[in-house]
Amino acid sequence: MTPLDSPVSLPPSRAAAPAPTAERWPVAEVEKLLALPFPELLFRAQQVHRENFDPTQVQLSTLLSIKTGGCPEDCAYCPQSARFDTGVSDQALLPIDQVVSAARDAKAAGATRFCMGAAWRGPKQRDLEPVLDMVKAVKALGMETCATLGLLKDGQAEQLRDAGLDYYNHNLDTSPDFYGDIISTRTYQDRLTTLDRVRDAGIHVCCGGIVGMGEDTHDRAGLIAQLANMEPYPESVPINSLVQVEGTPLHGSQSVDILDFVRVIAAARITMPKAHVRLSAGRTQMSDEAQALCFLAGANSIFYGDKLLTTGNPEGDRDRALLQRLGMQPA
Ligand code: SAM
Ligand code: DTB
Ligand code: SF4
Numbered sequence: 001m002t003p004l005d006s007p008v009s010l011p012p013s014r015a016a017a018p019a020p021t022a023e024r025w026p027v028a029e030v031e032k033l034l035a036l037p038f039p040e041l042l043f044r045a046q047q048v049h050r051e052n053f054d055p056t057q058v059q060l061s062t063l064l065s066i067k068t069g070g071c072p073e074d075c076a077y078c079p080q081s082a083r084f085d086t087g088v089s090d091q092a093l094l095p096i097d098q099v100v101s102a103a104r105d106a107k108a109a110g111a112t113r114f115c116m117g118a119a120w121r122g123p124k125q126r127d128l129e130p131v132l133d134m135v136k137a138v139k140a141l142g143m144e145t146c147a148t149l150g151l152l153k154d155g156q157a158e159q160l161r162d163a164g165l166d167y168y169n170h171n172l173d174t175s176p177d178f179y180g181d182i183i184s185t186r187t188y189q190d191r192l193t194t195l196d197r198v199r200d201a202g203i204h205v206c207c208g209g210i211v212g213m214g215e216d217t218h219d220r221a222g223l224i225a226q227l228a229n230m231e232p233y234p235e236s237v238p239i240n241s242l243v244q245v246e247g248t249p250l251h252g253s254q255s256v257d258i259l260d261f262v263r264v265i266a267a268a269r270i271t272m273p274k275a276h277v278r279l280s281a282g283r284t285q286m287s288d289e290a291q292a293l294c295f296l297a298g299a300n301s302i303f304y305g306d307k308l309l310t311t312g313n314p315e316g317d318r319d320r321a322l323l324q325r326l327g328m329q330p331a
Pocket of ligand 1: 077078079117118119120121148149150151169170171173208209210240241242243244245281309
């Protein structure tokens, strides 16, 4: 059997999408993708990737935690929740000059996008105002801007757009079925409402999830299907491998087979052909070879810089060496 006559039928492209009520990707179809023989899945992902992107290019985003720790939410993976004793110390909102200087350094090191993260349930109006100034200042450096500030209230996405925000990151994290095992202080629907506000304001949507929280394959397929069935699907899809932090409830979870992680990347690529799929948290634990497989599976973006929000990320030197070893270029 050739890859093209294998059991999983590819739904029509977005251009030829069926009636809006029909799901482009039923969960069962994504499960079939995840269950394909590895070489077949990677071949499919490569085909889709090459039809839509130059496979040698990787987009680089740098993260900065602009407000760290003390978060009232109970996301079981997160070192910044005030409910868990993780050793992360609370820090007030950074002054704007520190943010701009970090963005300038990121640009000089080769990043094209700068993402500002805050450990809030969501911003109050008095929190948002200084962030709007940060967005304007980072944009003025000639970088793409991204923010992840939690749930947005009506009108806040428009203010961010007017300040020059290009992307808003807000993750669904996992499937609707498994979500309640991970977070109790905000619902799946709360997240979807924020994503709608971002989309309606005309900001690009960055939305993905985490692998390795004890979910099963059905949940992984459920997350990918949720993302792929959004109308339109997100422009940017971060796939995080859980970073296990001592003190969080998920510390000690069974770690994921890296090949299963690669499968999730491939499924994201196949179901969201034009999205940037970001190989996100968890790279410090991955070998160069594992990351190379992720790129082959269609990942074409990474977080670049030696820190994520509170945990580590590979040093810039290591990433530059990796890309050079693979003959790939930052974009
Ligand atoms: N507080 C905001 C929110 O939750 O939307 C923004 C920051 S929050 C840290 C952004 C995302 O980081 C989470 O949705 C989650 O997907 C990811 N994340 C947080 N802790 C993580 C961990 N230990 N491992 C992997 N991903 C993590
Ligand atoms: C995303 O999906 N991953 C990033 C970003 N969006 C904000 C965050 C990863 C955080 C990992 C844990 C930490 O460093 O605190
Ligand atoms: Fe707070 Fe965001 Fe961490 Fe959840 S993921 S505890 S909302 S900082």
